[in-house]
Amino acid sequence: MEMKNSEDIRNLPVGVFDSGVGGLTVAREIFRNLPNEKIIYFGDTARVPYGNKTKETIIRYSKQIANFLLSQGVKAIVVACNTASALALNELKDSIDVPVIGVVEPGARAAAAATKNGRIGVIGTEGTISSGLYSEFIRKIRPDCQIFGQPCPLFVSLVEEGMIDDEVTITMIHRYLDHMIENDDIDTLILGCTHYPLLRTVIAREIGDAVTLVNPAYETANALKALLEHKDLSNDTSFDLSDHSFFVSDGALKFQQFASSVLELDIQNTKLKILE
Amino acid sequence: MEMKNSEDIRNLPVGVFDSGVGGLTVAREIFRNLPNEKIIYFGDTARVPYGNKTKETIIRYSKQIANFLLSQGVKAIVVACNTASALALNELKDSIDVPVIGVVEPGARAAAAATKNGRIGVIGTEGTISSGLYSEFIRKIRPDCQIFGQPCPLFVSLVEEGMIDDEVTITMIHRYLDHMIENDDIDTLILGCTHYPLLRTVIAREIGDAVTLVNPAYETANALKALLEHKDLSNDTSFDLSDHSFFVSDGALKFQQFASSVLELDIQNTKLKILE
The missing domain is CATH 3.40.50.1860 (Rossmann fold)
Structure with a gap:
């Protein structure tokens, strides 16, 4: 029974x-x-x-x-x-x-496993980034990591308008991400919004292959x-x-x-x- | 009493x-x-x-x-x-x-009064443009007018992000509006979304003073x-x-x-x- x-x-x-x-x-x-x-x-x-x-x-x-x-x-x-x-x-x-x-805990776990230099970027909505939850989960696993958060509020609209490989989207990718790559020296980036995996190919091309992209959906x-x-x-x-x-x-x-x-x-x- | x-x-x-x-x-x-x-x-x-x-x-x-x-x-x-x-x-x-x-009828009335060549552009959200209501009101007053509608879905996000006089906003202004100016020969443009008046100065500068901007809020x-x-x-x-x-x-x-x-x-x- x-x-x-x-x-x-x-x-x-x-x-x-x-x-x-x-x-x-x-x-x-x-x-x-x-x-x-x-x-x-x-x-x-x-x-x-x-x-x-x-x-x-x-x-x-x-x-x-x-x-x-x-x-x-x-x-x-x-x-x-x-x-x-x-x-x-x-x-x-x-x-x-x-x-x-x-989706946050699985994404955080994958990023903690992927990073070599312990420097992880997180992109997402204002709400996700200001919650600090990705940082919290990553630090539980690897307290040595440094996490850099960046809200990318325009990405959702750009994806919903189908503006994937578009000069405007590329401009915004650089505006949101360049300082993480150049100043913060991240080697891992969490795509912390379910729309962002749709920009994965363009983001990867623009920021180069020194950064591992983590897709929490997967x-x-x-x-x-x-x-x-x-x-x-x-x-x-x-x-x-x-x-x-x-x-x-x-x-x-x-x-x-x-x-x-x-x-x-x-x-x-x-x-x-x-x-x- | x-x-x-x-x-x-x-x-x-x-x-x-x-x-x-x-x-x-x-x-x-x-x-x-x-x-x-x-x-x-x-x-x-x-x-x-x-x-x-x-x-x-x-x-x-x-x-x-x-x-x-x-x-x-x-x-x-x-x-x-x-x-x-x-x-x-x-x-x-x-x-x-x-x-x-x-806001639609007052905006339509002002545009019908402002146009000289009878060619009016309307920008707004998907919902506003696909309703065709601006056209309907304008044609009630001036059946000779031709109206050209263009949804500008990214403008709301750009305004809410404070990206007013910004290269991305300027790119989108030209992408959305150039064909109305160059091909459709409009002389009047209705800012048919309450966010758009906040872009008024930039739109006016980019499209030039041959086009009268109508602000339905006013x-x-x-x-x-x-x-x-x-x-x-x-x-x-x-x-x-x-x-x-x-x-x-x-x-x-x-x-x-x-x-x-x-x-x-x-x-x-x-x-x-x-x-x-």
Whole structure:
């Protein structure tokens, strides 16, 4: 009887949420690395972006979304948004009963493992950088590291406008990052916002290959895999893209178009879910 | 008795709302042109921006805000946001009992009066431009006009980052506007988003003085004055900045800082009001 219950739980989906489309970079890594897990994605497109809103507001929004995902019967929740991970993860862990992971700790762990000279840059939204949470996690693992944070508020708009390999984006990359490379001498850079992996190729080309880029989306999928195995929650059924569910709080069609054009994910039947 | 009631109504404040800080450019014109009116401002900073959200969502948010302003006893409402004016004004007029004006019709009227060659450019958010409402109002007055719309989605982020006279902003001004000047031969340009007047000086310098810039914020203050006079709702008490009330749905301090640094409005005691 207990065995059966446990099997049932393993079959349940994993909830994944973000302020909008950015978290699809995390979902994509989960599809690749955990093909036996079904996901329910929520993008809060009616209230996007989160990056420059207050901690109180991000906690409130995150709890509303987590409650919606729980109502859909998820066995675990991935906070696929750096800002929500940085500002609301502890509050979520305290208030809900399923395991919750964010993108900050996996990203911090990967950066601590990657750096040789102990000098790590972190780029993200205002909220993520001012939280100091990447620094905190890195220093727990390697207290010798020095961490340099830089908010890059324009990157989200540039990605959402499709301005990837664009002279304006290149100008902003240099404006935001040159001092980290030239003065702070970083050898590792955390792409601490789920939109930024979409700029990865251009950033790598512009700042050169002396700096290792860490993509927390990739690390988070690995961390989810380890978590599910540890808790005996891993599923063993194979899924494809049409088995997953996608919800947004506004503009389902636009969400699908972005997923299709930017992420090459052919997502059908995204449903609207208003949260208030 | 009726006289007294009517006098009481005249003493009531005017509600002004926007998705965030941009509507303060409208509030500022009201302070200048209607010093006898007290305003209650609401900035929906928890859900900003509105520019790329759907009509359904903008209508829902606008109604929530209008209901809050009515609960504060306003005698009229100014929709100081182009996107909300373009997408939600008719629905607001149908659902509430006090006079409501938006920024689109006054801006359209001023542009129709200003153009010599009948070729008018409109810049704004995706929502404002795709609504086609500026064109509709202009053609009602001057059916001979040709109107050219251009969404400028990056301008809001650039203004909010304080990147006013900046090489990136100048690049984007030319990218968005050059074809309107060179190919479409416009002689009048409507700054159809409340953030854009903050770029007015730079836009004017870059596109040259052959094009007249229309600021709907200025025109809206004039329209409000005419409306209040027409309805016998004008007040005759003089106010200063500390008499007005400001509410935001998130980040009161950041709102005050923006008002102070960008708009040179010294707004104290902005209050938080969560709408859901």
